[in-house]
Amino acid sequence: MPRRRPKKLDQLLGSQRLQQFADFTEQHQRWQQLLRDCFEKHSLQQLLPQCEVIAVGASALILQVSSAPIAQRLKTDQAGIITYFQTHATPAVTSLEIRVRPGRHVKSTETPPAPVKVEVKxxxxxxxxxxxxxxxxxxxxxxxxxxxxxxxxx
Structure with missing residues (x-):
């Protein structure tokens, strides 16, 4: 089997796949900004490090969260989130899909507080x-x- 020659940098930078990836990355950043704005409006900022927009398409906003309690909290504010994305997102959003993926979004670099020791004689x-x-x-x-x-x- 003959080996293929490596592509030149100009070929890679001009490729359609690279452009698609760049477009998706830019769109993903816009969705994340919309999510930040939405959470700020609905007082959900503390949940933002645990949430990520996976996609906005087929009239559904798909979020990935790190735990079931966060998913439940977002479900309670589902109507407000959908309304916000309906007015601000390019594809019209009519539903919210939440996927729980534990341990994937802990972006906080804060160390948990040390347990309080109670002195008992x-x-x-x-x-x-x-x-x-x-x-x-x-x-x-x-x-x-x-x-x-x-x-x-x-």
Whole structure:
């Protein structure tokens, strides 16, 4: 089988496929901007990092989200989103399709807050264990007392 010669840069840059890709990329950026504007208007900005427009076509707006609760939240505002895209998008949008793809859109670079440690004095915990032991029957009573003895300060 003969090897094909690599294409020259001029051939690649002038190709129809590259132009189609550039057009789609530009259209996708416009859809994302419309989505940002729509979410801002409907007070949904906090959901934007978890949502992406996949396509607008065949009278449907197709969004991809990272979780079912976000999808449910968008479904509650479905009418407003469709109305916004009907007036601002090039193809007329009459329906909203939401696809859930977990773990794909977490764009936030913020680190989650550290868990808050609650300081509990051992004596309080031991006292509560002993109080609960008094209210219980065996074998739970002896197990709670053994636990209280284990954590009582010497």
């Amino acid at each position: 051992e004596s309080d915990t031991v006292r509560k264990l002993r109080e609960q032991a008094e209210l219980c029957e065996e074998p739970l009573r002896s197990q709670l007392l053994a636990l209280a003895d284990k954590y009582s300060s010497p």
